Amino acid sequence: MDLDLRKLRYFVAVAEELHFARAAERLHIAQPVLSRQIRSLEHDLGTELFDRDRRGTLLTPAGKQLLEDALPLLASVQALTRRVKTAARDTPELTIGFMPGITLTPATVAFTGRHPGVNVRLLRTSWDDQVEVLRDGRADVSVVRLPVDQEGLEAPPPSTPGRT
Known part of the structure; x- marks a missing residue:
């Protein structure tokens, strides 16, 4: 199965808003279209991502996991696109x-x-x-502003105020 990045972006918008209408507005698409795309993503993954009821929309455990994994994945896709365009x-x-x-x-x-x-x-x-x-x-x-997790990064030693 191939994961559709557009559906993943739609999912992230709904997961962050926890409201289909607001997410649709944010994405500049119609709410019924968004709902269909989310249902299609749930079908593709074989699990429900949201608990929907009259009180609102909440993430299921699977939805929470997808959101956690989707954010860095979408950021990586954006970075990949930037690097390819830069290389060209x-x-x-x-x-x-x-x-x-x-x-x-x-x-x-x-x-x-x-x-x-x-x-x-x-x-x-x-x-x-x-x-x-x-x-x-x-x-x-x-x-950056310290402290940060420097694992996997190269960082110069912090400078002393007044020294260059």
Whole structure:
């Protein structure tokens, strides 16, 4: 069985909203279409992903597991697409992840001055994904706020304030 990424994106929207109408609005599709796609995904997987009743929509244990696994999978697909498009370009690209409140302008200006042929792209991250963007390939480097799980990453030692 091949897993349809579109259905997976639809599932994530419903799982995050826990409301079919809001998810359909977020996805810019009609709610009956979304419901049919979710039923089709449940059929493909052979299990119900949501408990639906008059009180609302909840994830089943299988739905919780799918959501946990789907988020990094979809991020990896997005990163794969970015890397393939970058490889097809004549201009190399560097994607820098950064946390809000971190100013990258001086470093970006210095880098582009030394490497004018590289297209620099900035990717805003959060506490939850500041390291994941490196692991799944959405960013080539990232400026993070410590502490982070550095397993599998190369990181320079923290700088001492006032020293460069």
